[in-house]
Amino acid sequence: MRPVPALAAVGTAAAVLLTLTPAAQAATPAVQIVKVYYDSPGSDLRSNASLNGEYVVIKNTTTKAINLGGWAISDKTGYRYAFQSGVALKPGKTYTLRTGTGNDGTSGVYWNRKAYVWNNDKDTAYVRRSDGKLIDSCPYNSTRADFTNC
Template identity: 65%
Template sequence: MRLSSVLGSALLAATVLAPALPAHAAAVPAIQITRVYYDSPGTDRRSNTSLNGEYVTVKNTTRRAIDLADWTIRDKTGYTYTIGDDVLLGAGKKLTLRTGQGRDSATTLYWNRRADVWNNDRDTAYVRRPDGRLVDSCAYDSTRADYTAC
């Protein structure tokens, strides 16, 4: 058997047996929406407890802290929360934005709204940089659960 035949057969076998990889893998965004809890437990009566049962969690997927000053989180309708100047999200850390009122901390921010933001059936959460560039989004269309993992 000729060497070219053996090499050709080996190349063909490697091509057929190799798993197909996508031409480009989707990059994980630096700030990723990981959960939208859109239907707080119990009856929605606009109580602060109910409003704070609604939230969005984002995660820093990088190995460095990210300054989130002037980044925004919004829904499809256009309700927009602008993150303040003093929010630095550490590498690998998560930050939760709750709809109602409360005292901001390093891991939780409060929108201070008196009405719901996230629709219970379908909506989309967006996170954008200060220049308006979309970093990540998470859409849901469900009435079977109270939250969606993104």
């Protein structure tokens, strides 16, 4: 028995959708950039408070702790922060990298810079493993907000 052409087309379309759906869905990276606060509140005066108002938040999306030693966060122009060995990002937890100075702790670290990193209009944040492999990126191009959720 020959299939009815309309039903054959529907069956073929469904098979194509089933085939494309898994490939079309990008896997969530193990460490994901979830927020870039690129324009700290107030005037850009290079005060430590203003510098620390500029930050990047990353999240461990896996069920295992990830040792961030040697991993790096950078911007499009090449400013780069490398995590020290022993920094473990627990499963499902976030970690914040602030531009200015402060005391590193369990929820974040400080870049210890005296100048801003993230452009107020457009830039891209990258997170790379210790071997240099790109894990995630978050571009933004906005003058309407001070931050972007990635």
